[in-house]
Amino acid sequence: MLLRTEGICKHFGGLRAVDGVDFTLKEGQLKSIIGPNGAGKTTLFNLIAGVYRPTAGKVFFRDRDITRLSLHQTSRLGITKTYQITQIFPGLTVFENVRIAAQSRVSAFNFWRSTHSFAPLNERALEILRQVELLEKRNWLASTLSHGERRYLEIGIALATEPQVLLLDEPTAGMSVAETAMCAGLIRRLNRELRLSIVLVEHDMSVVMGISEEILVLNEGRVLAEGTPREVSDNREVQRVYLGEEKYA
Amino acid sequence: MTEPIESRETMLRDVNAKPRSTVVWAAALVLAALPLVISVPLATDILIWGIFGMGFNLLLGYTGVLSFGHAAYFGLGAYASGLAMRYWGAGIWAAIAAGVAAPMLLACFIGALAIRRRGVYFAMISLAFGQMLFFLALSPLKHITRGEDGLTHIPLAEVFSLPLHKPVPIYYFIFAITTVMLYMTWRILESPFGRLLRAFRENEERAKACGYNTTLVKFFTLVLSALYGGLAGALNMLYLNYVPLTTLFWLTSGTIVMMTILGGKGTFLGPLVGAAVFLFLQNTISLWTPRWELFVGAIFVAIILAFPGGIMGTIRTIVNNRKTARLQKRAPAVPSEG
Known part of the structure; x- marks a missing residue:
C-alpha cells in the first residue's frame, strides 16, 4: 500500500471535520474523493500532506508513519499537493x-x-x-x-x-467545459504515462466518473461509500446525499 | 516547427540567460562619483545605511519577516567593534570581525527563540530585544559603554597607511566595502538560495509545499541580515570614531524600515536608493527647519501613495508591464501547439 490513513480524525473545536477515515491508495492508482461541501475532503488532504496534525489516527506512506511530518517534509518524501485556490x-x-x-x-x-x-x-x-x-x-x-x-x-x-503521490484539490475549479475536458485528459495522462499515483478531489462528476479507478465518498467527515465509479453511482446512500443534490446544482 | 534540438537550445538561452552583474558595477560607479555631487559626510551616511538596508531588505523584502529591532544588530556591531578597539587594542579588521560576529550570534539566539512567530509578534519580540540592548548599554553596563555619553576614546584607525579619520579616505574605504557587499548580495540573489528568496517573496505557502523548509530559510536570512547590520554598525563606528547610544535606539530600527520601504522592498537597489533619498531629504530640509521629521514624514507618505511598491518597486512594475505587453503582442503570431 502506497498511502494509508488509519482512523484519522480532525476536530476543530466542536466540528468533526474528519471523523475516523480509513483511506488507502495503491501504487499507480487514480482515486477520487467526492462528497458534498464540508464533507472533509480538503481537510483529509491537509492531514495527509502534513498541513494539519490529526486529532487522532495515523498516516502511513509506504508503511512509514508520517503522521507528525510537516508540509515541507511530506513534500520531500514525494507527496505533493495542489490547492483549491491556485497557489x-x-x-x-x-x-x-x-x-x-x-x-x-x-x-x-x-x-x-x-x-x-x-x-x-x-x-x-x-x-x-x-x-x-x-x-x-x-x-x-x-x-x-x-x-x-x-x-x-x-x-x-x-x-x-x-512526486510519487499527487494530491489534486479541485484542479478543474473555475475552468470552462473545454478546459475541464483537457485537464481531465492531462490528469489521465499523468497517471497512465508517467505512472503517477493520484488522489483527486473533484466536484465535476463527468471528470470523476470518467477517469477514476476508485472513488471514496465522504459525508460529514465519515466514509459513506467506496468502490469503482459504477459501484458508487449505484449506491443508494450516495445517490441520496450527493448525486441527488448534484442534479439541481 | 523548426527542428527540436535547435529550438531547445534557444529555449534554454531565453529562459535562463546568464545573469549579468552590470547593475552592481553601474551602482558602484555612481557611488564612486557621489562625493562630487553631494557632501562627503552625507555620501558616507548613504553608504552605511545602504549596507544596513541591503541586509534588512533580504529579511523584510524577501522573507516578509518584519524585524522592528534591527537597531540591535547595528548598535551591537558598533559597540562590539568599538569596545574591541578601545579595550583590547584590536586592529581595524579584527574590530570589524567582532562587529559582524556579535550581531550574528545575537541573531542566532533571537531567531532560535522567535523566528516561528508570525508578523507583528516577531516585530514585537525583536523590538523588545532591541530595547533590552539599549537599556543594557544605557545603565547596567555603563562602566564599559559610557552610557548616555556614548563610547568615546576609540583609537584612530589606519588602513594601508590611509588615515581613516579623514572624510575622503574613510568614504572610499567604506565605498570599497559597499561594493563588495553589493556584489555579494547580487551573487546571493542569483544563487539557488536567492531564487528561493524571490519565490518566498511571492508565495511562502507554495514554497513550503514545494518542500522548502521555510522556517530554516527565515532563520538563515535573519542571521545573514545581522551580518550586514553589524558591518554597517562597525563602519559607522570607524567613520564617527565614536559610538552614540542612539545607534541602539528604536528610532534607528524605524529609520531602516522607512528607508527600505521608501526605496522598494524586495528590489536589489531599493535599500540604497531609499537610504539616499531619505538622507538627502533629511539633510536638505534640516538646513532650514529643525522640524525636518515633519516634512520628511509628509514626503514619505506622499511617495508611498504615489509609488506603492517604493521607488524601485514601482519602476520594476512598469518594466514588467512593458515586457508583458510586448510578449502578449507577439503571442498571436506564434500559434500554440495543441
Whole structure:
C-alpha cells in the first residue's frame, strides 16, 4: 500500500471535520474523493500532506508513519499537493515557477553558485512546461496567465517536485467545459504515462466518473461509500446525499 | 516547427540567460562619483545605511519577516567593534570581525527563540530585544559603554597607511566595502538560495509545499541580515570614531524600515536608493527647519501613495508591464501547439 490513513480524525473545536477515515491508495492508482461541501475532503488532504496534525489516527506512506511530518517534509518524501485556490508564484516567470520547484530536490542552501549553471534543472523545467502545455508562455509572468493556465501551471509546479503521490484539490475549479475536458485528459495522462499515483478531489462528476479507478465518498467527515465509479453511482446512500443534490446544482 | 534540438537550445538561452552583474558595477560607479555631487559626510551616511538596508531588505523584502529591532544588530556591531578597539587594542579588521560576529550570534539566539512567530509578534519580540540592548548599554553596563555619553576614546584607525579619520579616505574605504557587499548580495540573489528568496517573496505557502523548509530559510536570512547590520554598525563606528547610544535606539530600527520601504522592498537597489533619498531629504530640509521629521514624514507618505511598491518597486512594475505587453503582442503570431 502506497498511502494509508488509519482512523484519522480532525476536530476543530466542536466540528468533526474528519471523523475516523480509513483511506488507502495503491501504487499507480487514480482515486477520487467526492462528497458534498464540508464533507472533509480538503481537510483529509491537509492531514495527509502534513498541513494539519490529526486529532487522532495515523498516516502511513509506504508503511512509514508520517503522521507528525510537516508540509515541507511530506513534500520531500514525494507527496505533493495542489490547492483549491491556485497557489503559484505570481511575480515570477512561468519557467521560474517550475524551475524553483525542481530546485527544491537539489539545492536550497547554496548561496554562491549561479542558478545558470544548474543545467539539468533547467532542462527538466522545460520538459514539464511541455507536458502542461505552457512552453510557449515560458517567459510570461505567472500573474498574466488566464485562470485555466494558472491551474495548469500549479500542476506543473507539483510535477517538478518529482512526486510519487499527487494530491489534486479541485484542479478543474473555475475552468470552462473545454478546459475541464483537457485537464481531465492531462490528469489521465499523468497517471497512465508517467505512472503517477493520484488522489483527486473533484466536484465535476463527468471528470470523476470518467477517469477514476476508485472513488471514496465522504459525508460529514465519515466514509459513506467506496468502490469503482459504477459501484458508487449505484449506491443508494450516495445517490441520496450527493448525486441527488448534484442534479439541481 | 523548426527542428527540436535547435529550438531547445534557444529555449534554454531565453529562459535562463546568464545573469549579468552590470547593475552592481553601474551602482558602484555612481557611488564612486557621489562625493562630487553631494557632501562627503552625507555620501558616507548613504553608504552605511545602504549596507544596513541591503541586509534588512533580504529579511523584510524577501522573507516578509518584519524585524522592528534591527537597531540591535547595528548598535551591537558598533559597540562590539568599538569596545574591541578601545579595550583590547584590536586592529581595524579584527574590530570589524567582532562587529559582524556579535550581531550574528545575537541573531542566532533571537531567531532560535522567535523566528516561528508570525508578523507583528516577531516585530514585537525583536523590538523588545532591541530595547533590552539599549537599556543594557544605557545603565547596567555603563562602566564599559559610557552610557548616555556614548563610547568615546576609540583609537584612530589606519588602513594601508590611509588615515581613516579623514572624510575622503574613510568614504572610499567604506565605498570599497559597499561594493563588495553589493556584489555579494547580487551573487546571493542569483544563487539557488536567492531564487528561493524571490519565490518566498511571492508565495511562502507554495514554497513550503514545494518542500522548502521555510522556517530554516527565515532563520538563515535573519542571521545573514545581522551580518550586514553589524558591518554597517562597525563602519559607522570607524567613520564617527565614536559610538552614540542612539545607534541602539528604536528610532534607528524605524529609520531602516522607512528607508527600505521608501526605496522598494524586495528590489536589489531599493535599500540604497531609499537610504539616499531619505538622507538627502533629511539633510536638505534640516538646513532650514529643525522640524525636518515633519516634512520628511509628509514626503514619505506622499511617495508611498504615489509609488506603492517604493521607488524601485514601482519602476520594476512598469518594466514588467512593458515586457508583458510586448510578449502578449507577439503571442498571436506564434500559434500554440495543441
